[in-house]
Amino acid sequence: MGTPWSHRFAYRTATVKSSAIRELLKLTQRQEVISFAGGLPAPDVFPVARFEQACQRVLEQHGPQALQYSTTEGYLPLREMIAQHLRRYGILATPDNVLLTSGSQQALDLIAKLLINRGDRVLVEAPTYLGALQAFNVFGPDYVTVPVDDDGLRTDLLEDALRAGPKFMYILPNFQNPSGVTLSLQRREELVYLSDKYGVPIVEDDPYGQLRYEGQHLPPLVVLDRENLRRDDGYALGNVIYLSTFSKTLAPGLRLGWIVAPQEVIAKLVQLKQGADLHTSTFVQMVAYEVARDGFLDEHVKTIRHVYGERRDLMLDALAEFFPAEVTWTHPHGGLFLWVTMPEGADGNQLLKEAIREDVAFVPGDCFFPKEGDGLRNFRLNFSNATPVQIREGIRRLSVALKAQVGKCELVMA
Numbered sequence: 001m002g003t004p005w006s007h008r009f010a011y012r013t014a015t016v017k018s019s020a021i022r023e024l025l026k027l028t029q030r031q032e033v034i035s036f037a038g039g040l041p042a043p044d045v046f047p048v049a050r051f052e053q054a055c056q057r058v059l060e061q062h063g064p065q066a067l068q069y070s071t072t073e074g075y076l077p078l079r080e081m082i083a084q085h086l087r088r089y090g091i092l093a094t095p096d097n098v099l100l101t102s103g104s105q106q107a108l109d110l111i112a113k114l115l116i117n118r119g120d121r122v123l124v125e126a127p128t129y130l131g132a133l134q135a136f137n138v139f140g141p142d143y144v145t146v147p148v149d150d151d152g153l154r155t156d157l158l159e160d161a162l163r164a165g166p167k168f169m170y171i172l173p174n175f176q177n178p179s180g181v182t183l184s185l186q187r188r189e190e191l192v193y194l195s196d197k198y199g200v201p202i203v204e205d206d207p208y209g210q211l212r213y214e215g216q217h218l219p220p221l222v223v224l225d226r227e228n229l230r231r232d233d234g235y236a237l238g239n240v241i242y243l244s245t246f247s248k249t250l251a252p253g254l255r256l257g258w259i260v261a262p263q264e265v266i267a268k269l270v271q272l273k274q275g276a277d278l279h280t281s282t283f284v285q286m287v288a289y290e291v292a293r294d295g296f297l298d299e300h301v302k303t304i305r306h307v308y309g310e311r312r313d314l315m316l317d318a319l320a321e322f323f324p325a326e327v328t329w330t331h332p333h334g335g336l337f338l339w340v341t342m343p344e345g346a347d348g349n350q351l352l353k354e355a356i357r358e359d360v361a362f363v364p365g366d367c368f369f370p371k372e373g374d375g376l377r378n379f380r381l382n383f384s385n386a387t388p389v390q391i392r393e394g395i396r397r398l399s400v401a402l403k404a405q406v407g408k409c410e411l412v413m414a
């Protein structure tokens, strides 16, 4: 018998764990299950016809170029389009500050490679994006966590955390995944002030910023960055690395995201990306450019805002109608998710097992915390993917499992 493969795996794989949740969520693939689990856009809003035309046009007009290897930085017209789009939000980047990646997920992996030595501290929000923890974990960081409330990261607790000397902060200012909360303007200002005071850079992950259904747009951290504000050459992207993606505005199947950073950072990331995949698909970048151009993306984002805004409202109404009084939830101003808090003693993993029996699914809260045992009484609900009819029925089904779970914890407390 040969040596088991696991003996050959590199040490760094020890921190990468398969999750029990993924196994459970496999059960939710059944047709009859209403899933609020994934962060999936609504398939009915994908602009399929526009993609069809774009593919044809790319092949007709630039066939050989589209099928050839290309530069690691990415397709120049697309980088120009992104830089122009960013200017609208006050981010004065040039195409040289933009690196196209195979989704934001690759951006997180490249940034982890760039910045994390084993044992380095990384400051994350609690809760935070699960995929970022997965990307970072491979490089063996220690986490410093700062909780979020309805106004986002608790900046009143940030200074103590910064004294622990983290290498960087990973921050989701808009409609955070998983909690749906948005960092207030005052806290954004406090955050960039403290980032500057302690010399700790920020990785600002912003896949959802354009998907706002109520309230006013708030300036990105990269614009408020004090390092930038001090300079007389405009926003030169001093202390913040900014990430975004086409996954939520066009289609996640494209696997197309981008990093905006000072040129020194981009140059190093380009070398790392060469080792990972040489470059992001030329064809995909050219098709995305063709789809997005001439104002189409702006129009399409308006449609998505309308559809998802309605679904958010429907879910909020259904929660108010069906969920027991002891349970609370966030009121997201945009994005794809909201976050539910059950009474002390309730267990989201236990609830999921019961919910699957009722043919409904969600993601239990503990996945979104680096420390084991945190977030047990929370869970995340996605409101973009299910249809309006499914949303109401799914929340009704979930309330059946939830009432049983809340009832149990009342018994334990008694």
Ligand SMILES: Cc1ncc(COP(=O)(O)O)c(C=O)c1O
Binding pocket: 039, 102, 103, 104, 105, 106, 129, 131, 172, 177, 205, 207, 244, 245, 246, 247, 252, 255, 256, 257
């Ligand atoms: C906060 C956050 N960052 C990054 C990603 C990864 O997105 P992409 O599809 O661009 O890889 C997601 C996807 O859900 C996300 O929620």
